[in-house]
Amino acid sequence: xxxxxxxxxxxxxxxxxxxxxxxxxxxxxxxxxxxxxxxxxxxxxxxxxxxxxxxxxxxxxxxxxxxxxxxxxxxxxxxxxxxxxxxxxxxxxxxxxxxxxxxxxxxxxxxxxxxxxxxxxxxxxxxxxxxxxxxxxxxxxxxxxxxxxxxxxxxxxxxxxxxxxxxxxxxxxxxxxxxxxxxxxxxxxxxxxxxxxxxxxxxxxxxxxxxxxxxxxxxxxxxxxxxxxxxxxxxxxxxxxxxxxxxxxxxxxxxxxxxxxxxxxxxxxxxxxxxxxxxxxxxxxxxxxxxxxxxxxxxxxxxxxxxxxxxxxxxxxxxxxxxxxxxxxxxxxxxxxxxxxxxxxxxxxxxxxxxxxxxxx
Amino acid sequence: xxxxxxxxxxxxxxxxxxxxxxxxxxxxxxxxxxxxxxxxxxxxxxxxxxxxxxxxxxxxxxxxxxxxxxxxxxxxxxxxxxxxxxxxxxxxxxxxxxxxxxxxxxxxxxxxxxxxxxxxxxxxxxxxxxxxxxxxxxxxxxxxxxxxxxxxxxxx
Numbered sequence: 001x002x003x004x005x006x007x008x009x010x011x012x013x014x015x016x017x018x019x020x021x022x023x024x025x026x027x028x029x030x031x032x033x034x035x036x037x038x039x040x041x042x043x044x045x046x047x048x049x050x051x052x053x054x055x056x057x058x059x060x061x062x063x064x065x066x067x068x069x070x071x072x073x074x075x076x077x078x079x080x081x082x083x084x085x086x087x088x089x090x091x092x093x094x095x096x097x098x099x100x101x102x103x104x105x106x107x108x109x110x111x112x113x114x115x116x117x118x119x120x121x122x123x124x125x126x127x128x129x130x131x132x133x134x135x136x137x138x139x140x141x142x143x144x145x146x147x148x149x150x151x152x153x154x155x156x157x158x159x160x161x162x163x164x165x166x167x168x169x170x171x172x173x174x175x176x177x178x179x180x181x182x183x184x185x186x187x188x189x190x191x192x193x194x195x196x197x198x199x200x201x202x203x204x205x206x207x208x209x210x211x212x213x214x215x216x217x218x219x220x221x222x223x224x225x226x227x228x229x230x231x232x233x234x235x236x237x238x239x240x241x242x243x244x245x246x247x248x249x250x251x252x253x254x255x256x257x258x259x260x261x262x263x264x265x266x267x268x269x270x271x272x273x274x275x276x277x278x279x280x281x282x283x284x285x286x287x288x289x290x291x292x293x294x295x296x297x298x299x300x301x302x303x304x305x306x307x308x309x310x311x312x313x314x315x316x317x318x319x320x321x322x323x324x325x326x327x328x329x330x331x332x333x334x335x336x337x338x339x340x341x342x343x344x345x346x347x348x349x350x351x352x353x354x355x356x357x358x359x360x361x
Numbered sequence: 362x363x364x365x366x367x368x369x370x371x372x373x374x375x376x377x378x379x380x381x382x383x384x385x386x387x388x389x390x391x392x393x394x395x396x397x398x399x400x401x402x403x404x405x406x407x408x409x410x411x412x413x414x415x416x417x418x419x420x421x422x423x424x425x426x427x428x429x430x431x432x433x434x435x436x437x438x439x440x441x442x443x444x445x446x447x448x449x450x451x452x453x454x455x456x457x458x459x460x461x462x463x464x465x466x467x468x469x470x471x472x473x474x475x476x477x478x479x480x481x482x483x484x485x486x487x488x489x490x491x492x493x494x495x496x497x498x499x500x501x502x503x504x505x506x507x508x509x510x511x512x513x514x515x516x517x
Contacts, residue, residue, distance in 0.1 A: 049454055050462075050463045058462050062458075153459065158454065159451075189410075230444055230452050231455075331447070331450035331454060360454055
């Protein structure tokens with residue numbers, strides 16, 4: 001994904017900040033599990049997109065190379081994401097998951113002035129353990145993606161609609177929660193899927209200030225998703241958070257995904273109220289995007305979205321239109337080419353041409 | 362798997378009694394899987410759609426699938442999972458990112474048999490005409506309608 005207007009700091013400072021002990025400890029734990037795991041399957045069983053099974057451990061990840069050609073400012077060809085995730089299903093009590101990611105590494109950069117080559121940085125995206133409880137319940141402890149909307153939960157480039165990410169899917173809430181969560185999934189998919197979560201203190205291995213808008217020291221919320229079909233659903237989100245400036249935020253969200261034959265409609269909307277201290281020009285934040293996509297055949301599709309987004313510091317709501325085409329030669333591999341046009345307000349995503357090649361491996 | 366669900370599955374009509382035809386689908390599990398009853402199509406689908414992830418004794422379920430080109434996989438996808446292959450591939454990719462293992466692919470019936478026999482918690486499917494090792498458990502049978510084929514079939 002392209003967080004288009006966020007600045008990326010130099011690698012040395014980031015690496016020191018992010019290669020903190022939790023990441024090393026998590027990787028060491030997973031490496032230990034790998035070494036202890038009896039080989040039940042191996043490289044011969046590898047299928048692109050399904051990871052490498054090593055007994056109860058699965059090694060997988062995704063990569064995304066992105067070309068960003070905004071009309072103004074810097075152009076770049078970059079490794080936007082190189083992610084490795086390791087998951088294990090050992091017993092009902094031991095189901096660890098770790099994801100680490102290299103992001104924002106410029107392969108080449110030109111145009112614009114005053115900015116520097118991005119050297120990339122490593123982030124610890126997720127580290128948690130699941131305990132499977134009876135009757136479809138799961139208890140999760142650790143750092144996880146906050147279930148606000150759908151995009152944030154499946155934000156890997158090969159899985160999402162477009163190269164450029166709508167602002168409403170990440171800008172105005174805590175994308176992560178470090179703490180406890182209870183998830184419910186009805187095996188028959190007849191009842192809603194539910195997740196409640198609670199982060200009582202600072203985020204584990206938080207990304208640096210230079211690339212995040214807000215740091216959260218309390219996060220709690222819930223997401224309810226009503227399955228309509230295998231991929232179709234309607235979801236409701238709630239999140240209460242307090243950031244490090246003391247701003248308290250209450251977010252309410254709606255997301256949906258619905259398919260009719262070759263046409264898919266999806267979208268997310270959020271509305272937040274803000275109170276307490278903190279820098280802002282308004283006490284409400286809101287936004288939403290609506291996206292149609294149409295499958296021309298099994299490999300080609302066209303897509304677009306319209307977004308309106310009003311952040312806490314914006315004097316006028318940003319409005320963007322995007323149109324693109326996707327080619328998917330394999331279910332785990334996709335090429336996207338798209339154009340974004342800012343049609344109102346101060347741009348959140350810049351006008352220009354964007355392309356990406358991403359693979360789930 | 363809750364007890365009431367197992368009972369519901371028992372009542373769902375997938376009894377193990379009766380002859381198995383070569384065109385039917387037989388669902389098999391590792392010898393350690395301790396089920397005293399057959400399970401139903403809905404519960405098999407819940408396993409392959411990664412909604413049921415542990416056996417009643419708490420051990421992780423390891424579902425096994427056939428390769429995309431397999432006629433048996435198309436039959437299983439249509440009659441048991443009741444999904445189209447494209448949506449299913451996208452769904453499994455999403456679930457994988459969420460930390461669930463998609464079904465592992467084995468490229469022949471003998472490979473499925475060997476995997477299920479070897480890996481604790483494994484569950485797979487084979488054709489009705491395949492001789493089964495004595496120690497694997499048959500947990501369900503799916504009767505395929507007469508004349509059904511991947512090209513003319515659809516969800517019954």
